[in-house]
Amino acid sequence: MTDTARAEPYLTELATGVHAFVQPDGGWCLNNAGFVSDGGITLVVDTAATERRARVLRRRIAESGAPTPRMMVNTHHHGDHTYGNGVFTPEATVIGHAACRRELLAAGHQLHAMWPGVEYGDIRLTAPTVTYTDELTLHVGDIEVRLLHPGVAHTPGDTVVWLPAQRIVFTGDLVFHGGTPFIFMGSLAGSLRSLDLLRSLDAVTVVPGHGPVTGPEVYDGIERYLRFVDALARQGRAAGRTPLEVAQEADLGPFAALAESERLVANLHRAYAELAGGEPGVRLDPVAGFGDMTVLNGGIPMACHA
Numbered sequence: 001m002t003d004t005a006r007a008e009p010y011l012t013e014l015a016t017g018v019h020a021f022v023q024p025d026g027g028w029c030l031n032n033a034g035f036v037s038d039g040g041i042t043l044v045v046d047t048a049a050t051e052r053r054a055r056v057l058r059r060r061i062a063e064s065g066a067p068t069p070r071m072m073v074n075t076h077h078h079g080d081h082t083y084g085n086g087v088f089t090p091e092a093t094v095i096g097h098a099a100c101r102r103e104l105l106a107a108g109h110q111l112h113a114m115w116p117g118v119e120y121g122d123i124r125l126t127a128p129t130v131t132y133t134d135e136l137t138l139h140v141g142d143i144e145v146r147l148l149h150p151g152v153a154h155t156p157g158d159t160v161v162w163l164p165a166q167r168i169v170f171t172g173d174l175v176f177h178g179g180t181p182f183i184f185m186g187s188l189a190g191s192l193r194s195l196d197l198l199r200s201l202d203a204v205t206v207v208p209g210h211g212p213v214t215g216p217e218v219y220d221g222i223e224r225y226l227r228f229v230d231a232l233a234r235q236g237r238a239a240g241r242t243p244l245e246v247a248q249e250a251d252l253g254p255f256a257a258l259a260e261s262e263r264l265v266a267n268l269h270r271a272y273a274e275l276a277g278g279e280p281g282v283r284l285d286p287v288a289g290f291g292d293m294t295v296l297n298g299g300i301p302m303a304c305h306a
Contacts, residue, residue, distance in 0.1 A: 006024065017066075029111065031210055044072040047072070049304070053084065074094065086122070086124035097132060097158065104127045144165060148160040151187075153186050160172070167204040171206060176209060178212070
């Protein structure tokens with residue numbers, strides 16, 4: 001489906017100087033971003049999968065009256081969150097977890113490999129040049145912005161962007177609101193632990209990586225889904241069944257309404273690897289994982305919505 005057939009991204013003000021940039025419908029390649037500004041300094045959280053969409057984000061920031069961004073935080077390395085970095089550099093310094101930088105450079109033009117037919121525009125891979133390992137605090141004027149690494153969860157290099165005074169959290173893809181969680185490149189156990197961290201922040205407003213802005217109640221549904229995957233994996237592995245066989249026979253029950261349900265089989269690949277003693281974030285065969293998702297999707301490759 002083309003851009004013109006989809007709802008355009010929109011800004012929503014969450015607090016004074018804090019906005020979310022929401023891209024409907026939140027499916028593959030349609031992530032959320034945002035920005036924080038005190039009127040003198042602007043920090044961007046994530047970008048977009050195409051040059052056009054990243055330029056829309058930059059234009060919306062300018063239209064809000066905020067100055068040109070000088071800082072940018074990537075919540076993880078996936079192309080929908082980082083491909084647009086080059087639209088904001090060199091004016092903005094890109095900041096992220098050390099593993100985000102490593103994985104971005106290793107992955108290269110990852111979305112091009114998955115969805116070669118998309119009009120990405122001029123994508124210049126731009127990795128973080130300022131990195132941290134556990135926690136880093138930034139200041140946008142008087143607004144405190146804490147960057148927290150939850151451990152390996154959605155990916156090895158996730159960052160939670162926490163604004164304690166405003167009680168707003170940008171979760172990156174630790175949270176999908178209305179979509180199926182995706183842990184193929186991360187960790188099932190680590191994703192469950194990341195929810196403990198998110199709950200401990202006591203946020204009022206949650207900006208998920210995909211889907212509409214929500215509240216902390218979203219964590220409960222994600223936990224139930226992850227525990228569902230864990231139970232399926234334990235039962236399926238004990239019975240000698242493959243992740244694809246388990247996924248094909250699974251009754252999704254309350255999770256049937258989640259978009260991108262084909263992610264179940266990729267999540268099972270990760271769960272099987274951890275049950276076999278694999279380290280969180282260890283590289284899994286992408287051909288097997290994404291190939292099984294295509295099979296589970298009825299033989300139709302997943303579509304990038306950007």
